[in-house]
Amino acid sequence: MPRPRKEDARDTRELVLAAASALLHEYGYLGVSMDAVAERVGVRKASLYHHFPGGKEQVVLELAERAIGRDAAGFARAIRDHMTARARLTAIATYVFSGPVQTGRVVRDALRFLPQEHQTHVFDLFSRLNYLQIRQVIEDGVASGELRPHDSERSAWAFLDLVSEMGSGGETPRDASLATWIAALLIDGLGA
Structure with a gap:
């Protein structure tokens, strides 16, 4: 399987941040999970932790x-x-x-x-x-x-x-x- 290009990784990272920002606005910190962010972005949860090892x-x-x-x-x-x-x-x-x-x-x-x-x-x-x-x-x-x-x-x-x-x-x-x-x-x- 080919490795993702750096641009793709940067795009995914920005999509994660945008989705998390929108969810935080809607639900606040306690109402947001990494599962919800992954679902909104359309990626696996493991991909989120690849970009953000420290999680939420x-x-x-x-x-x-x-x-x-x-x-x-x-x-x-x-x-x-x-x-x-x-x-x-x-x-x-x-x-x-x-x-x-x-x-x-x-x-x-x-x-x-x-x-x-x-x-x-x-x-x-x-x-x-x-x-x-x-x-x-x-x-x-x-x-x-x-x-x-x-x-x-x-x-x-x-x-x-x-x-x-x-x-x-x-x-x-x-x-x-x-x-x-x-x-x-x-x-x-x-x-x-």
Whole structure:
């Protein structure tokens, strides 16, 4: 039997990741098995373990790493293309809402269900690549006088939590008006 070409192996690997991502979005970490992924891709379970010897944990870890990296690049573009904290935060929220809805879920599932060493890795990666960008936007807004001095660490986490939760799909429409509202809520608050 001829060995599969490297391109075929790479395609299979990408199909596995895409199927696992879709299943994770539908059912969450506990509702997904390697059997379900194999069935969705149309390959034998042994083939999955050839590509992902660490099984479901390895698949979820890679999906989380990719989601974090993809969002970091999207955040960087939004920051580069806008000048004010309000415009940057609105653009970042809009980016999150226009992207794959499973990003927040796969990262949350990785932080909840993977072994501690992987949880630590995912949290550190998220903090370094994504959280620090948001915190810097807020701190730049304080430095420019656009925002009042405050606890930028908590504000950055609050923004990320709100955007992630509201951007995960469900009943809330994911659109530019919601992105604008979230940025306004953070910057203007609810006071009269």
